Amino acid sequence: MNASRTLATARRVLRQLGHDPRTIALLLLVPILLLVLLYYVFDADRRAFDSIGASLLGIFPLVTMFLVTSIATLRERTSGTLERLLSMPLGKGDLIVGYALAFGLLAVVQAALATGVAIWFLDLDIAGSPWLLLLVALLDALLGTALGLFVSAFAASEFQVVQFMPAMIFPQILLCGLFAPRGSMQPVLEGISNVLPMSYAVDGMTEVLHHSEATGDFVRDIGVVAGSALLVLALGAATLRRRTA
Numbered sequence: 001m002n003a004s005r006t007l008a009t010a011r012r013v014l015r016q017l018g019h020d021p022r023t024i025a026l027l028l029l030v031p032i033l034l035l036v037l038l039y040y041v042f043d044a045d046r047r048a049f050d051s052i053g054a055s056l057l058g059i060f061p062l063v064t065m066f067l068v069t070s071i072a073t074l075r076e077r078t079s080g081t082l083e084r085l086l087s088m089p090l091g092k093g094d095l096i097v098g099y100a101l102a103f104g105l106l107a108v109v110q111a112a113l114a115t116g117v118a119i120w121f122l123d124l125d126i127a128g129s130p131w132l133l134l135l136v137a138l139l140d141a142l143l144g145t146a147l148g149l150f151v152s153a154f155a156a157s158e159f160q161v162v163q164f165m166p167a168m169i170f171p172q173i174l175l176c177g178l179f180a181p182r183g184s185m186q187p188v189l190e191g192i193s194n195v196l197p198m199s200y201a202v203d204g205m206t207e208v209l210h211h212s213e214a215t216g217d218f219v220r221d222i223g224v225v226a227g228s229a230l231l232v233l234a235l236g237a238a239t240l241r242r243r244t245a
Contacts, residue, residue, distance in 0.1 A: 002094055009098025014105070017072070027068055027106050031060035031114040039122045050125045054209045055178050057118055057133065058201040061110050061141035063169055069103050069148025070161045077152060096237040099149055100142075107141030128208035132218070136204040139225045143197055146232035153239030172198035177206075197228035 017023060038056060042049035115134045118124040126133060147168065155161045175185070175193040182193045193199045204221035211218070 005094040006098045006101065009095055010101040010105075013072075013099055013102035017102070017106070023068055023072070024106075027064055027110050028113055030064055031057075031110060032117050034060055035114060035118055035122060046123075046125075049122075050209065052178070053118060053122070053124050054126060054133070054205045055176075055202045057114060057124075058137050058140040058205045059173060059176070059178070059198065061107065061114060061137055062144035062147075062198065062201065063165075065103065065107055065110070065141045065144030066148045066151070066169060067161075067165065069099075069145045070152045070155070070164070071148075071158050072103075073099065073149055073152035074155055074158060074161055078156070093237060096149065096233060100145060100233055103145040103148075104142055107145055108138060111137035111141050126209050127212045128210075128214070129212075132208045132214060133205065136201060136208065136222060136225070139204075139222055139229065140198075140201045143201070143225055143229040143232070146229040146236065149236040150232050150239065153236070172196045175199065176202045178202060197225050200224040200228075 035053060035057065038053055039049055042052070111134055115130060115137050119126070119130050119133070151161065151164045151168065155164065175182070175189060175196060176198040177193070182190050182199060185193065200221040204218055204225065207215055207218040207221065
């Protein structure tokens with residue numbers, strides 16, 4: 001890897017995103033609007049909002065970053081941009097890390113905005129530090145970025161990218177413990193949920209919700225989410241080819 005090439009790739013991606021204000025709006029505003037909507041859905045039960053809102057604060061950034069990253073990367077694959085870039089002295093690591101840095105920067109802004117609105121405007125009541133909540137939200141957004149980069153290699157159109165949502169994201173939402181404790185699920189489903197990264201994202205948010213300090217379980221949870229993101233980024237680098245579909 002070469003630092004200058006990696007940073008050049010990140011700058012190019014950010015410039016392209018800067019010319020697409022609708023994508024920026026999707027990334028930054030949709031999670032906030034969904035949290036506000038949820039706040040008023042539970043208008044009569046603030047405790048329910050605290051419990052579910054903390055979990056969704058991690059899920060929403062993951063979903064939006066997955067969708068935007070996968071579509072943006074697919075466009076570069078199908079347009080031949082990636083093929084032309086790989087014909088230059090640019091390594092796969094430079095390319096994938098450059099993309100991750102660009103979308104990761106947006107993930108930082110997105111996670112910070114959503115966390116700030118949830119705590120200071122929607123009065124999300126948590127026992128732990130807001131910085132711990134922000135850390136989990138950021139790691140979730142980075143995981144969504146990594147999944148989007150990986151999935152883009154297996155889709156031939158933007159419509160197919162959207163079809164990956166019910167295949168890769170929706171099962172994780174159903175099994176992550178948001179709707180029912182994972183320990184109460186059918187044993188096979190509980191076993192599946194134990195290997196899905198979103199389960200640990202929700203667990204990490206729950207730890208911040210109920211504990212004033214970072215617990216051992218919290219460290220385990222963020223470690224699993226971060227490790228999953230790095231693993232998926234490595235798999236995404238392996239999908240880069242000299243020829244695109």
